[in-house]
Amino acid sequence: MAIQLDVGVLACLRSGDFKAEVESLERYLQVLTRPPMFTTLRIDRSCITAEEAEEKICQSLEEQSLKSGVATFPMFWHKDFDDCLVLQNRGPNSVDTVEKEVMVDLACGMAVLRGANIFIQGIMAAPTSLAKGDAVSVFADLDKKCLKGLTTKYTGRKLFVGNGISQVSRADVFNAHSESLRGLAVLMTQPVYEAPCLSELAFPWLVAQNLPSIACVHALDPRPGQAVLDMCAAPGGKTSHIAALMEHRGSVVALEKSGQRAKKLEKMGLPGVQVFTFDATKALSPGAEAVSGEQHAGPAADLLKPHGVLVYSTCTITAAENEEQVAKLLAKRPDLQLVAPSVQLGKGGLRGSQLTAEQSSMVQRFDPGELLSCPGPASGDLHNVDTIGFFIAKFVKAGQKEGT
Ligand SMILES: C[S@@+](CC[C@H](N)C(=O)[O-])C[C@H]1O[C@@H](n2cnc3c(N)ncnc32)[C@H](O)[C@@H]1O
Numbered sequence: 048m049a050i051q052l053d054v055g056v057l058a059c060l061r062s063g064d065f066k067a068e069v070e071s072l073e074r075y076l077q078v079l080t081r082p083p084m085f086t087t088l089r090i091d092r093s094c095i096t097a098e099e100a101e102e103k104i105c106q107s108l109e110e111q112s113l114k115s116g117v118a119t120f121p122m123f124w125h126k127d128f129d130d131c132l133v134l135q136n137r138g139p140n141s142v143d144t145v146e147k148e149v150m151v152d153l154a155c156g157m158a159v160l161r162g163a164n165i166f167i168q169g170i171m172a173a174p175t176s177l178a179k180g181d182a183v184s185v186f187a188d189l190d191k192k193c194l195k196g197l198t199t200k201y202t203g204r205k206l207f208v209g210n211g212i213s214q215v216s217r218a219d220v221f222n223a224h225s226e227s228l229r230g231l232a233v234l235m236t237q238p239v240y241e242a243p244c245l246s247e248l249a250f251p252w253l254v255a256q257n258l259p260s261i262a263c264v265h266a267l268d269p270r271p272g273q274a275v276l277d278m279c280a281a282p283g284g285k286t287s288h289i290a291a292l293m294e295h296r297g298s299v300v301a302l303e304k305s306g307q308r309a310k311k312l313e314k315m316g317l318p319g320v321q322v323f324t325f326d327a328t329k330a331l332s333p334g335a336e337a338v339s340g341e342q343h344a345g346p347a348a349d350l351l352k353p354h355g356v357l358v359y360s361t362c363t364i365t366a367a368e369n370e371e372q373v374a375k376l377l378a379k380r381p382d383l384q385l386v387a388p389s390v391q392l393g394k395g396g397l398r399g400s401q402l403t404a405e406q407s408s409m410v411q412r413f414d415p416g417e418l419l420s421c422p423g424p425a426s427g428d429l430h431n432v433d434t435i436g437f438f439i440a441k442f443v444k445a446g447q448k449e450g451t
Pocket of ligand 1: 260278279280281282283284285286302303304305308325326327328362
């Protein structure tokens with residue numbers, strides 16, 4: 048698969064003074080055409096020991112491997128985080144297609160690239176002859192144009208994601224009653240990209256989470272008994288990590304402006320976590336006012352107590368949402384000091400941003416485009432770079448009193 052820019056736009060950029068920008072854009076487009084080559088699992092070490100967790104995960108991966116025939120995955124503990132297991136994915140494999148084709152929707156296709164099997168609701172089209180036990184080739188509908196229930200081969204743009212064994216007939220899929228809609232439809236036996244199937248690792252003490260999100264909560268470094276405010280909480284990956292590092296002792300207030308997402312988070316029943324449907328930009332101390340267009344670090348600084356720690360993070364790599372927000376906050380709030388996290392995995396800030404060299408060295412920018420830079424990251428560090436795009440900045444508030 049390749050992502051292509053409009054030829055006219057590209058020619059225009061190349062003809063101008065944008066050579067570096069075009070090169071960097073092309074690097075991103077290459078990286079974005081494949082899934083990350085690592086899966087990271089966060090373990091709530093307040094519930095289980097490292098040895099027990101590792102044993103149970105290995106056992107589950109071996110069971111998956113026996114079912115699907117896909118070999119199990121090399122696994123190691125992240126050297127900086129004792130609650131993070133890293134699994135090495137594989138691919139792209141060269142896989143020959145078979146005659147029967149099953150089309151799946153784009154979201155389902157993307158999940159298959161990250162190790163999932165196919166459930167009935169993801170299927171868009173299948174041949175009329177499809178029977179349980181058939182070998183099938185699975186394609187993702189790239190343009191969302193495949194008609195549900197199509198009986199002929201789809202001829203639009205499609206991405207081959209691998210082969211599998213159908214667990215259902217066509218009638219099972221398209222005449223399905225609502226209760227059977229959740230069933231397994233295709234067990235992937237020859238995926239183009241191989242990764243552990245996360246739905247099969249359903250342990251209460253395990254969360255599949257991107258490495259930068261894990262690094263973000265470690266930068267905050269919450270301790271038992273403290274009080275923490277999570278201002279954009281759902282689906283709750285970081286909230287649950289905060290609660291785990293606090294060993295579920297202390298108080299975590301989780302704000303989420305979407306009622307539906309807040310409800311789901313509340314249903315997780317995390318001990319010590321109070322969930323509120325609330326717009327965090329309105330969570331200001333009396334007398335303070337939100338400035339429109341500013342990110343949540345505006346109000347958060349007001350709410351922070353003296354010596355309190357504020358961690359600002361985004362899952363984007365744009366300077367406008369990252370370095371520029373940090374620079375604005377530092378200019379506006381002399382009581383906030385930018386500090387380096389104890390573990391610095393992400394690279395520093397963008398060159399040429401509004402941050403000084405010293406400030407840049409303290410923020411963490413996770414930028415998958417680095418994978419293709421020259422020289423690239425050392426092979427032992429690939430799992431720290433082959434991640435989603437992310438940004439983390441940590442501040443400490445000045446003050447008289449002790450506390451967090
Ligand atoms: C990227 S997700 C956050 C991921 C989350 N921190 C985690 O680690 O699982 C962003 C969430 O912030 C919520 N959100 C956006 N603006 C908000 C606001 N002003 N107040 C509260 N929540 C907000 C969105 O509804 C969405 O659920």
